[in-house]
Amino acid sequence: MTDVEPHSTDHYSDAALDHLTRPRNAGTLAQPSGTGADANPSCGDRTVITVAVSDGHVQAVRFRTFGCTAAIASASVLTELAVGLPVDDAARLEPADILNALGGLPARKESCALMAIGALRGALLDASVRAPR
């Protein structure tokens, strides 16, 4: 008999699904050093990230995402990637880092990683502008 369960690659990784069901660092910092937001106007998804920065390092990150599985998982995993990093290193995180950490996203969803990065960079920029010199 011919196999009727052909292999499908267009699905979420276990890691992405884990971030959907157990989002890390969801919420908003009460007194953030900086706040950044990004949106995908084509689908209405949006993410807000707040960061706490001190001693040149990212001490804490929180995210809020209104959006699909990929959008939530991207922001959630990004908070884990960014926390503890020197600010300059956090600002250099890229969508590819999110995709690596999640074990990939369905091809049509890769722009969701870009939205999370945009929100984080905005928050770090906001923190640098606000920081006392």
Added chain:
Amino acid sequence: MRRVYLDHAATTPVDPEVALLMAQVLREVPGNPSSIYAEGRRARALVDRAREEVAQAIGADPAEIVFTSGGTEADNLALRGVLKAREGEADGIVTTAIEHHAVLDTAHDLEAHGQARVSVIGVDRDGRVAPAAVGAAIDDRTAIVSVMHGNNEIGTLQPIAAIGAICRERGVTFHSDAVQTVGALEIDVRSLAVDLLSVNAHKFYGPKGVGALYVRTGTRIATVQTGGGQEKGRRTGTENVAGVVGLGAALRIAAARRVTESARQAALRDTLIAGIRARIPEATLTGHPTDRLPNNASFCFRGTQGEALVVSLDLEGFSVSSGSACTSGNTDPSHVLLALGLERDLAQGSLRLTLGRSTSDADVDALLAVLPPIVARLRAASGIAA
């Protein structure tokens, strides 16, 4: 994990009796219905019997049934066929904002190619079309009015008989896409006053890829595809014998079960709707509160996004769908939900639960147990409280 299938508006599993019958036809009936020797005659007899079964289920004459490859082709044949038959004398299409893409996109495609003028009628907050609005949109060059019977997303039923009466009085051909209602509700094409009605086998436990268009005797309609002249020239191409047999059998079985099964599903639907409203704050029921498909419970949950709801429920073993599928990366919320006047953000959080023969009280209870924490989690992640 036990799976609970609650997406019967998308498709239904093939009835085991239908599957057996189709397999038997595939194995034992090799003939082409157009051949005049024994194998062909046998295939022809099966197609004829299926035509009678479909006709009987909707109150039509067998000669008024045209087999197609499904609901989309039936809708295309209705609109394109009528416009083509009336070329040079009438070019107006009157339809509604909540039609299936098979109708709306066909109408707009005809318009884009200069073959039709399209008037799209809005709906009220419950998704209902006002018959008077249809009457007002008809002019002396209107060729066809197309209004669906039951909406696939929100379940709202339209006053088809009243609209049909207006069309008949005005002498305009009336088409209804009844893909969601055939098999679930009593359909009598005479009392509905429809000239054309689309039927799709896989919505009532028949096979995918086969459907029918009811064409009332005397309706002016031209063929869309050309070829060997099957189906009295109205839909040419060798008949899908096994599929057509499956369509006929599935509709015969559905008609026999309809009264008890639709009442059973409607009671479960009401339990589901009441349970969701009791357990989840700001659960917005979409569609008409009472005049809706017996198996449809559809909601929007502010602060959630439909794809995340669907994926989360899938992980818990439930197969459901959303009007905001977000599959292409460029997804507007469903045109149906926007036509209701829902704001975009609210429309994003849509969830459609559609029950079927297999749905039990326990399935509904299980869904009611898992859905509230999922909505709460997504609302917590979005920060958009109810």
